[in-house]
Amino acid sequence: MNLSPRDEPLSVGFVLLHRFTLLPFAAFVDCLRLAADEGDRSRQLRCHWTFMTSTGEPALSSCGATVSPCVTFRDPTEFDYIVVIGGVQDEKARRDAMALAYLRRAAGAGVPLVGLCTGVFALIQAGLMTGRRCCVSWYHHRDMIQRFPAIEPVADRLFVDDGDQITCAGGAAAADLAAYLIERHLGKAWAMKSLHIMLLEEARDGTQPQPQPVVFGKIEDRLVRRSLAVLEQHLGEAMSMDVLAERVGTSRRNLERRFRETLGVGPQKFARDLRLRYGLWLLHYTGKSVTEIGERCGFADTAHFSRHFRSAFGVTPSEMRKRANETGRDQVDPFFLHVEGRPAL
The missing domain is CATH 3.40.50.880 (Class I glutamine amidotransferase (GATase) domain)
Structure with missing residues (x-):
């Protein structure tokens, strides 16, 4: 050329x-x-x-x-x-x-x-x-x-x-x-x-979101690792487990079993907890409203998002936003947050 x-x-x-x-x-x-x-x-x-x-x-x-x-x-x-x-x-x-x-x-x-x-x-x-x-x-x-x-x-x-x-x-x-x-x-x-x-496939657009600090320990099971990668790429949607199983080339039943053996929880709960962590990150590091964050994390409505958020973190999204904005309070580091029902990251 x-x-x-x-x-x-x-x-x-x-x-x-x-x-x-x-x-x-x-x-x-x-x-x-x-x-x-x-x-x-x-x-x-x-x-x-x-x-x-x-x-x-x-x-x-x-x-x-x-x-x-x-x-x-x-x-x-x-x-x-x-x-x-x-x-x-x-x-x-x-x-x-x-x-x-x-x-x-x-x-x-x-x-x-x-x-x-x-x-x-x-x-x-x-x-x-x-x-x-x-x-x-x-x-x-x-x-x-x-x-x-x-x-x-x-x-x-x-x-x-x-x-x-x-x-x-x-x-x-x-x-x-x-x-x-x-x-x-x-x-x-x-x-x-x-x-x-530089071994980079293409340039990312400036509007693309910054990668979120979602960190896992070493996971030996390749199928679970592949599933986690798919879930991380779809934090803004509630992906069905049938679709996830198809994406990684297995049955839903096998996917459920491998998740429970590796992480102690099923893939559906794990995926929801992952989206909640994303919501937690957005509360701390953006000025988006609770409604916007719930939608961005793939929850049907604000009430649905708030209910699951409180179950995971013990406070509502609005209360967490208030804590994050308090002068002198240390920022919650999403790297080290523990979501109930699965191993800490």
Whole structure:
């Protein structure tokens, strides 16, 4: 196939803050690298990228690895996008005044800004997120609410494109966002080239929900493992056990027996408890109403959702939402919640 790039390459400037998170940075820049050249030769032909820090010194990541060479901040108008990648968030997290000033300068020049992972915190600190939607990882949702109560975070999607500002939850979603921008500037073929070399089948849309923290211990039974994967992919619907059995290639009776032997409960109750955990997650990490959450979790009506939720967690969804919003109360971590009637995750 003869592919012709556009006349001007896609140019991206990276602002790497102290102890920046390495995975979203690597996923984003490698997607650019693979789209930039034929094969895997890494020449900056169709895409250009520049790593920048306030001092021009190598950037230290959160895992201790450093990235170099870095330069001091360049004229923001040299870039199509400026991507800021934040670091570990704690009470002693340093503010990079020079970096914040640079982001304000870039915004003033009309250069689109990308807040990647905790880079969105820097956009807030720079005063650039007022009245904006703000995509953040569910993992940092509570921290954002506590530190910036005037900001309304979005934690149920991968990234939000507001035109001149894009915010991304981080992690592997950085590759999806990079592919999205590559497709916009260079075409779909170049975006798919990058993703396929990275062993990713296709780019996820920004509106896709963030993967939920549903964790299981080691499960030896392959049939049960396959069933769990199907259930995780259909958290928003009450799948019948006949349909589930057909999807995994067995009978309903055998499916019931294998679930009880492996997990101590039948697949129908397990599936319902899984959807309730999803509802619990949505109560803590989104602003959706109880009615919306019940519908999204596949329950026929709010009363049905509330009744089963209270049976599982001892409180109603409204009471759980109130607890989650109480100042000073620790966030319930869905990783460690125990749903009655089956082993803790």
